[in-house]
Amino acid sequence: MFRNQYDTDVTTWSPAGRLFQVEYAMEAVKQGSAAIGLRSKTHVVLGCVNKANSELSSHQKKIFKVDDHIGVAIAGLTADGRVLSRYMRSECINYSYTYESPLPVGRLVVQLADKAQVCTQRSWKRPYGVGLLVAGLDEKGAHLYYNCPSGNYFEYQAFAIGSRSQAAKTYLERRFENFSESTREDLIKDALMAIRETLQGETLKSSICTVAVVGAGEPFHILDQETVQKLIDSFDIAGTEEGPAAAPDSAAEGGSAAEGGAASEQGAPADEGVAPMDI
Amino acid sequence: MTKQHPAWSPYDNNGGTCVAIAGADYCVIAADTRMSTGYSILTRDYSKICKLADKCVMASSGFQADVKALQKLLAARHLIYQHQHNKQMSCPGMAQLLSNTLYYKRFFPYYSFNVLGGLDNEGKGCVYTYDAVGSYERVGYSSQGSGSTLIMPFLDNQLKSPSPLLLPAQDAVTPLSEAEAVDLFDMSFLASGYVAVMMPIGEISFFYSNIRSGVIVVEDKLYICAPVSVKDCKFQASDMAIIL
Numbered sequence: 344m345f346r347n348q349y350d351t352d353v354t355t356w357s358p359a360g361r362l363f364q365v366e367y368a369m370e371a372v373k374q375g376s377a378a379i380g381l382r383s384k385t386h387v388v389l390g391c392v393n394k395a396n397s398e399l400s401s402h403q404k405k406i407f408k409v410d411d412h413i414g415v416a417i418a419g420l421t422a423d424g425r426v427l428s429r430y431m432r433s434e435c436i437n438y439s440y441t442y443e444s445p446l447p448v449g450r451l452v453v454q455l456a457d458k459a460q461v462c463t464q465r466s467w468k469r470p471y472g473v474g475l476l477v478a479g480l481d482e483k484g485a486h487l488y489y490n491c492p493s494g495n496y497f498e499y500q501a502f503a504i505g506s507r508s509q510a511a512k513t514y515l516e517r518r519f520e521n522f523s524e525s526t527r528e529d530l531i532k533d534a535l536m537a538i539r540e541t542l543q544g545e546t547l548k549s550s551i552c553t554v555a556v557v558g559a560g561e562p563f564h565i566l567d568q569e570t571v572q573k574l575i576d577s578f579d580i581a582g583t584e585e586g587p588a589a590a591p592d593s594a595a596e597g598g599s600a601a602e603g604g605a606a607s608e609q610g611a612p613a614d615e616g617v618a619p620m621d622i
Numbered sequence: 623m624t625k626q627h628p629a630w631s632p633y634d635n636n637g638g639t640c641v642a643i644a645g646a647d648y649c650v651i652a653a654d655t656r657m658s659t660g661y662s663i664l665t666r667d668y669s670k671i672c673k674l675a676d677k678c679v680m681a682s683s684g685f686q687a688d689v690k691a692l693q694k695l696l697a698a699r700h701l702i703y704q705h706q707h708n709k710q711m712s713c714p715g716m717a718q719l720l721s722n723t724l725y726y727k728r729f730f731p732y733y734s735f736n737v738l739g740g741l742d743n744e745g746k747g748c749v750y751t752y753d754a755v756g757s758y759e760r761v762g763y764s765s766q767g768s769g770s771t772l773i774m775p776f777l778d779n780q781l782k783s784p785s786p787l788l789l790p791a792q793d794a795v796t797p798l799s800e801a802e803a804v805d806l807f808d809m810s811f812l813a814s815g816y817v818a819v820m821m822p823i824g825e826i827s828f829f830y831s832n833i834r835s836g837v838i839v840v841e842d843k844l845y846i847c848a849p850v851s852v853k854d855c856k857f858q859a860s861d862m863a864i865i866l
Binding site: 408429432433436437439440 | 694705
C-alpha cells in the first residue's frame with residue numbers, strides 16, 4: 344500500500360522497515376536468464392542459459408573466470424555483473440601479488456557483499472542489479488556462494504537464480520543430498536538437467552547454454568560448445584519422457600561409452616575429454 | 623670538498639649473466655644459476671629466467687629483488703591482459719610492456735638487465751634486449767649481465783651479425799639450428815665464467831655445473847634444458863686456451 348511513497352530513494356525506509364529499492368534490485372535478478380550452481384566435495388559446476396536478443400546478435404557472457412580457483416555466474420543486469428567481475432579479478436590479482444597465494448573464496452564474497460551494501464546506504468548510488476553465483480575452491484574444499492544486491496550472501500550446496508529458476512531449484516532440491524559425493528561427470532550432468540528444467544520444454548542445445556567447472560587440480564574453465572553438446576547428447580539418449588531416476592543411469596552408461604572406458608560411474612577417473620583452459 | 627657517499631644503497635648486484643639467441647623458428651635463452659653478493663655466493667641454484675607468457679620468456683641479471691618485483695608485476699599485468707583479451711600476450715607486446723614498466727621507474731630504476739626471448743606473431747624467433755630504464759631493441763641475439771662484455775663479442779664473431787648500417791635492414795636472426803645455438807651457449811658461458819671472476823683453472827669445472835637453467839622455445843613448445851653437469855660438458859679446461 345505504501346510502496347509508491349517510500350520507493351524513490353534507496354535511503355528511505357518504508358514504515359514496515361523495508362528498503363524497496365533494494366527489493367526492486369532483487370527483482371532485476373529474477374528477470375535475468377537463469378544461472379545455476381552446484382557443488383560436490385571437490386568440484387563446483389556453474390551453468391547458465393544464454394539467450395541472445397535476436398538471431399543476429401551474440402550471446403551475453405554470463406560466466407566469468409575470476410582466477411584459477413574462482414569463477415562466477417551472473418543473473419540480472421549483465422553490465423553490473425561485468426563490472427563486479429572486474430573488481431573480483433582485480434582483488435584476486437592484488438591478493439596473489441601480495442601474499443603469493445590464492446584469495447580464499449570466503450574472503451572475496453565478503454568483500455563483494457560489503458561493496459553491495461555500500462550501494463544500499465548512499466543516496467547518490469543505486470544497488471547493483473545482479474545476483475552472483477560464486478564458485479571457488481579453497482583449502483577446505485569446494486564452495487558455492489550466492490551474493491545478493493542487498494549485500495547478503497549465503498553458501499549453498501546447489502542454487503539457481505534468474506527467470507524460471509524455481510524449476511531448477513525444485514530439481515536440485517530433490518537430489519542435493521547426493522551432490523557431496525558426486526563425481527565430476529555426474530555433477531555436470533545434474534547441472535545440464537537443471538538448466539533443461541528452466542527451459543520448460545525447449546530442446547537443450549550447447550548453443551543456448553554455458554557450463555563451467557572448477558575442481559581440485561582443475562583450474563576454472565568454461566567448457567567449449569563441442570564438449571557440452573557431447574555431454575548433452577550422451578544423456579539425451581534417455582529422452583525427456585522418462586523419470587529423472589532412470590535418466591542418470593542411462594546417462595552414465597552413455598557417458599562412460601563416450602569416454603571410451605569401461606570404468607563404472609563411481610570409479611570413473613576425472614578429466615578424460617576435458618576442454619582446455621578457457622584462457 | 624669531497625663528495626659525500628651514502629652509507630646505505632638501495633641496490634645490490636647479485637651478478638650473473640643472461641644470453642638469448644633467436645633462430646628462424648626458435649629462440650634459446652640461458653642464464654647462469656649463481657646468485658652472489660660482493661665476493662660471496664648466496665646460492666648456486668637460483669633461476670634468473672621467468673616465463674611471462676606462452677611464447678615469451680625473460681631472463682634478467684642484476685639486483686634480484688628488483689628482478690623478482692618486475693617479474694611479479696609483469697605476471698599480474700599479463701593476467702589482466704588475458705582477462706580482457708581472452709588470449710595470451712604476444713612477445714612483441716610483452717616487450718613493449720616491459721619497456722614501459724621499466725621507464726615508469728625512470729627516477730628510481732629497477733636494477734635489472736633484461737633479455738626477452740620468444741616467438742613473434744609469425745612464429746619466428748625474437749630477442750629483445752634492454753637497459754635498466756627500458757630502452758629496448760629487437761635483435762638476433764644478445765647478452766646482459768656480468769659476462770656480457772665477454773659474450774657479446776664472441777656471439778658477434780660466431781653469429782656474424784649484419785651491420786646495422788646496411789640498407790635495406792637485415793635480420794640478425796641466425797640461420798643456425800637450435801642444437802648449434804645451444805652449443806654456443808656452452809661456449810659463451812665457459813668463456814665468460816673463466817675470465818669474469820678470475821678464478822684459477824682448477825675452478826672451471828665448478829662453473830660448468832652452474833650452467834643449468836636454460837629455456838628453449840621451439841615452435842609451440844617451451845621446455846627447460848637438461849642440467850649440464852661436469853661429466854656432460856664437452857669442453858675441458860685445456861680447451862679454454864683455444865677459445866680465449
